[in-house]
Amino acid sequence: MDFSLQTDPPEIAPFRKEVRAWLQENMRGSEHLRWSASWSTRENDEEYRFRRNLAGKLGKKGWLFPMFPVEYGGAGLTFDHQLVLETELDRYGISLNHVFYTLARIVAPVILKWGSEEQKREFLPPMVRGEVSVWQVLTEPQGGSDVANCQTKAIRDGDHYMVTGQKVMVGHHLPPDFLWTLVCTNPSGSRHENLGWLHIPANLPGITIQHMHLMMGIKNVVFFDGVRLPAKYLVGGENNGWRVAHTHLELEHGGEGRVGADPLVERVVEYCREMKVDGKPLIEETNVRDIIADMMIELHAVNLFARRNFWHRFVREPHPYGGAQFRYYQRMVRLRNGERLQQIMGCDALDPDHTVHEVVDFEYVVRSGPGQFHGGGTLDTDRLIFARRVGLGRPTKEKAPETI
Amino acid sequence: MDLQLTETQNMFKKVASDFVRAEAPSHVLTQWFLKRETSQIDLYRKAAGLGWSGMVIPEQYGGAAASFTDCAVVFEELGRGPLPGPFFSSGVLGAQLVLEGAAEEQKKSLLPAICSGKSIVVAAITDKGAHWGPESVETRLTRTSGGLVLDGAKRFVFDAEAATHFICAARTESGGIALVLVDRGTPGVSITPQVGYLASVAEVHFDRVQVAGANLLGEIGAGWRILDAALEKAMPILCAYQVGACQEIFDFTAEYTRTRVVFGQPIGRFQRVQDHCVDLSIHLDAARYVTYETLWRLDSGQPAAASSHEAKAVASEAYYQVCNFAHMVFAGPGTDYQHPLMAHSVMAHTLYQYLGTPLQHKRKMMDALYPRANA
Structure with a gap:
């Protein structure tokens, strides 16, 4: 086995040099920015503009989706190149998945798998080049986990769909260019056979977006009020939305994997070296060291699970239960870490520090602990998926959908 | 990055797995634990004949010069038993202590006998x-x-x-x-x-x-310096044994959720039972990947002291917790010494203590990463 992320094959080494130099050049001017997490509570417009601009520049080189075919906006490069880009961006606290707020990282692979040739040629290049922001809009007011039971309807009317309904808890504080969503296309059809997947331009008449103020920041309600949508925006075919959803949800539910590690422990250690109680740094206290050890070990396991899933994804052998297992565990670890931070640093853990990256801002970690239980399905959906994939109490095991 | 076993390692795995199944089927193995016949010297010597004692020891001393990961793959299968016998204590730790600490003449006289299984050190x-x-x-x-x-x-x-x-x-x-x-x-x-x-x-x-x-x-x-050096390299092999044990428990527990029917349905349809299996799997896989990452560090010559302590803490905790979650699923039948879960439970408690508890190893990990000011 080889767990290395940065021992590049000889032919890749020049690429790392190139990427590192390029980033040095293009990250200039961002030194004063206060980086925010993917679902941010900081809502910093200047930072957003910088990130979106950076995504555009990366996209122009095909580096946002390095392994995507060139004709769809990618760079046609290899897994090793992708690793280089992931790890080099990680040095700045940014991941390839979240250069700026867009769900392209999931939407683009799903279109690549399910879109028609025409759709791929039209929808993919601007998304892959980072020119547009796409929101995933799945949750509805009457329920989130049961996505197949969606009430938003899209009824075929000639060469259009009439879309009516409401999605909630989606997006972030600045508006999207596209809405990527599951709708009911056949109200009299049977469950799972009555759905369609739509890629909706967000500027169509009849779409209204309103902010919601949530624990972890701004999300939105999206109203569709008789929106006339050209039929070419249906992805994956008539009443085939559930199969498209499989691919989408597998990626969203942990199957996409990640190579970057959560830098929280380093920040905690730094704090504990500086903070002295009775003249003695906290890091010298045995009970503090014990708590840090538990944080470190659990975060390390989370990171290894994510790396495993990443590897399985790109060798095209999806891990049977890895996505759901990772998601459940990561969220429980985050919750525990919130409590651990409070044990170590007392009320400092509830005081925001805007001088550091949001993901290592203790207040954000504490507050977002329970806040991230529901995004992309609950803890209980994770465990339900796990049970089906392992075949608990069942003669057969559900297969992990293939992703791209 | 490459997270799969090599072809040779898959072959080792197969041979070891067949050996455990043939030599220690569960109805035999459970009796060994019940009657406290866990020395199993003959079985150990038979396995040593296959090269599983002193696997990582250089050939000049009678070893197989295998990588740590190669050796771990075999120990994972032994752990599935859990096969008792001095496989780790002599074949890994004993051999490593001699390799790290002994003079050349001692190595020449001691190691071939350890590797052949004749001496159990x-x-x-x-x-x-x-x-x-x-x-x-x-x-x-x-x-x-x-x-x-x-x-x-x-x-x-x-x-x-x-x-x-x-x-x-x-x-x-x-x-x-x-x-x-x-x-x-x-x-x-x-x-x-x-x-x-x-x-x-x-x-x-x-x-x-x-x-x-x-x-x-x-x-x-x-x-103590020799012991530390030997333990750093030996412990991850013991961890692999624990990982194999956890994998075996996961597999037979998942199977039990399909076959055991209560209230008119297989117990695996109950979400509470599923929850135990999810937690079990997390301990299993955390132990697996922390262990194999440590083995990769050893094989690629990177510093591994902190990793090795971490692996021992995680794998020992995992084996212990995995047994407990499996006991939640199996209830009464899992407490019968005729059930392999009991052999695992006894072994999990033993290995939790052996060479130090998870808490002791976590502290050593922290000391390796962040030395104390007065240390």
């Missing part, structure tokens, strides 16, 4: 059941007119009953720690099995045992 480290640090080495080594004399009692000596020799950590007059090789048959050596929720563990008494100067491993005072 087991470390006797701690004098206190509750601690495994250097401060717990109390057995004394004193110089008399007639030579060296070893005096004391070692607790928690794993596989002591199977041993032909002990490597005993002893406190010298100068306060340092020395490692001494002692033949089991030497007058004054006696072995008392520790009977309890343990497998293969005994107290070894050294009652004014005469030791020749030639039996010192390494210099007087270098004992």
Whole structure:
């Protein structure tokens, strides 16, 4: 086995040099920015503009989706190149998945798998080049986990769909260019056979977006009020939305994997070296060291699970239960870490520090602990998926959908 | 990055898996645990014939010069049993101690016999059941007119009953720690099995045992450094054994959720039962990936001290917790000594303590990463 992320094959080494130099050049001017997490509570417009601009520049080189075919906006490069880009961006606290707020990282692979040739040629290049922001809009007011039971309807009317309904808890504080969503296309059809997947331009008449103020920041309600949508925006075919959803949800539910590690422990250690109680740094206290050890070990396991899933994804052998297992565990670890931070640093853990990256801002970690239980399905959906994939109490095991 | 086994490793895995199934089917193995016949010397020697003792030892000393990961793949299968016997204690730790600490002549005479299984050389480290640090080495080594004399009692000596020799950590007059090789048959050596929720563990008494100067491993005072160096490399192999055990438990527990029917449906349809399996899998996979990452560090020559302690903490905790979650699923039938889960539970508790508890290893991990100011 080889767990290395940065021992590049000889032919890749020049690429790392190139990427590192390029980033040095293009990250200039961002030194004063206060980086925010993917679902941010900081809502910093200047930072957003910088990130979106950076995504555009990366996209122009095909580096946002390095392994995507060139004709769809990618760079046609290899897994090793992708690793280089992931790890080099990680040095700045940014991941390839979240250069700026867009769900392209999931939407683009799903279109690549399910879109028609025409759709791929039209929808993919601007998304892959980072020119547009796409929101995933799945949750509805009457329920989130049961996505197949969606009430938003899209009824075929000639060469259009009439879309009516409401999605909630989606997006972030600045508006999207596209809405990527599951709708009911056949109200009299049977469950799972009555759905369609739509890629909706967000500027169509009849779409209204309103902010919601949530624990972890701004999300939105999206109203569709008789929106006339050209039929070419249906992805994956008539009443085939559930199969498209499989691919989408597998990626969203942990199957996409990640190579970057959560830098929280380093920040905690730094704090504990500086903070002295009775003249003695906290890091010298045995009970503090014990708590840090538990944080470190659990975060390390989370990171290894994510790396495993990443590897399985790109060798095209999806891990049977890895996505759901990772998601459940990561969220429980985050919750525990919130409590651990409070044990170590007392009320400092509830005081925001805007001088550091949001993901290592203790207040954000504490507050977002329970806040991230529901995004992309609950803890209980994770465990339900796990049970089906392992075949608990069942003669057969559900297969992990293939992703791209 | 490449997270799969090589072709050779898959072959090792297959051979080891077949061996465990043929030699220790669960109805046989459970009896060994019930009757406390866990030394299994003949079985161990048979396995040594396949090259599984001293696997990572260089060929010039009779070893197989395998990588740590190769060796771990075999131990994962042994752990599935859980196959008892001095596979780790002599074949890995004993051999590694000699390799790290012994003089060239000693290596030439000791290692081939360890690798062939003829000699079973087991470390006797701690004098206190509750601690495994250097401060717990109390057995004394004193110089008399007639030579060296070893005096004391070692607790928690794993596989002591199977041993032909002990490597005993002893406190010298100068306060340092020395490692001494002692033949089991030497007058004054006696072995008392520790009977309890343990497998293969005994107290070894050294009652004014005469030791020749030639039996010192390494210099007087270098004992703990040698032990640390050997443990750093050996422990991840023990972790792999624990990972294999966890995998086996996961597999048979998942199967039980399909076949056990209550309230008119297989128990695996109950979400509460599913929850136990999810938690079980997390411990299993955390142990698996932390262990294999550590093995990769060792094989690629990177510093591995902190990783090795981390792996021991995670894998021991995992084996323990995995057993507990499996007991939640199996309920009554899982507490029958005829069920393999009982053999695993006994072994999990033993290995939780052996070489130090998870908390002790977490502290060592922290000390390796963030040394204390006054250290």
